[in-house]
Amino acid sequence: MVVLSVPPEVTVILLDIEGTTTPIAFVKDTLFSYIRENVKDYLHAHWGEEECQEDVSLLRKQAEEDSHLDGAVLIPPRSDGADDTEQMIQAVVDNVCWQMALDRKTPALKQLQGHIWRAAFAAGTVKAEFFEDVVPAIRKWRQAGMKVYVYSSGSVEAQKLLFGYSTEGDILELFDGHFDTKIGHKIESESYRRIATSIGCSPNNILFLTDVTREANAAEEADVHVAVVVRPGNAGLTDDEKSYFNLITSFNELFLPSST
Ligand SMILES: [Mg+2]
Known part of the structure; x- marks a missing residue:
């Protein structure tokens, strides 16, 4: 030795x-795959929470700034009354996957990722x-x-x-x-x-x-x-x-x- x-x-x-x-693979594969595979379930489980709505607002603002980029995914605004939750969740999922495919590190993306990982680590799903x-x-x-x-x-x-x-x-x-x-x-x-x-x-x-x-x-x-x-x-x-x-x-x- x-x-x-x-x-x-x-x-x-x-x-x-x-x-x-x-291992680099733990970060690059395990942690990032976890987001792609679980972002939708996470949003369903936490949608009613203030923190989650703040994360979505940040992503929506980021999406507006990104609207000129190729393949950009917009997140529709909240409209009171109409039940458009499913549509909004899908838009957030698509936006997150689009940003991650481009390996972007926007504060909005990092904030939601951080919250998803926190829930996963705390639950013992990821170690x-x-x-x-x-x-x-x-x-x-x-x-x-x-x-x-x-x-x-x-x-x-x-x-x-x-x-x-x-x-x-x-x-x-x-x-x-x-x-x-x-x-x-x-x-x-x-x-x-x-x-x-x-x-x-x-x-x-x-x-x-x-x-x-x-x-x-x-x-x-x-x-x-x-x-x-x-x-x-x-x-x-x-x-x-x-x-x-x-x-x-x-x-x-x-x-x-x-x-x-
Ligand atoms: Mg290193």
């Missing part, structure tokens, strides 16, 4: 999720998956005195669902904090400086683990230590990237000097 020694100044491990702790080395390694790091944070482009709210409702149960207590793109984009080095400031450490106290080399480059530019995580299902690396970066295929390959 390859062993990568963690530099002694490192006191914080910062984790990406997709492709690092969790987040981690590579088998992940949770035992995080426990070991914590025992060795490391702080562990998450930095993902998924919202902090979504991150908490993943770690709160996983195949390993609720493991939120294993994390000292969460960051999303509110602190900045993952391919901008300034984001990593802000994260260090927010944690109250210096960038070179942080080791960032990610599968995406552009993120690794940005972190390194900010003086953060990085290792690129190679997992089944991840995008391949070029030969240059393979020789340039420290690579690990499992969190077990990280060797903490403080744990000896």
Whole structure:
């Protein structure tokens, strides 16, 4: 097994999720398929709730802004009296599927998706998956005195669902904090400086683990230590990237000097 020694100044491990702790397929296939397959049932079950109606209003506004786009699906306004619920639900379903087919990330779409996932996780219908080395390694790091944070482009709210409702149960207590793109984009080095400031450490106290080399480059530019995580299902690396970066295929390959 390859062993990568963690530099002694490192006191914080910062984790990406997709492709690092969790198979990309779980996010891309399981979570997104769940929306497509269940959005209609969700709308039927929650239609009378204020939150659901707010989600629909946002989607309706977004649909109006999108009306010039090819294949755009409009959502009819609510008309008092007439029972047009079925028609409206179908329009919302069609709009959501249309947006998702284009891989759009509009706030309106993300908000409804977040609520559908929240219901699914809370009901135990969906459980987040981690590579088998992940949770035992995080426990070991914590025992060795490391702080562990998450930095993902998924919202902090979504991150908490993943770690709160996983195949390993609720493991939120294993994390000292969460960051999303509110602190900045993952391919901008300034984001990593802000994260260090927010944690109250210096960038070179942080080791960032990610599968995406552009993120690794940005972190390194900010003086953060990085290792690129190679997992089944991840995008391949070029030969240059393979020789340039420290690579690990499992969190077990990280060797903490403080744990000896
Ligand atoms: Mg990733």
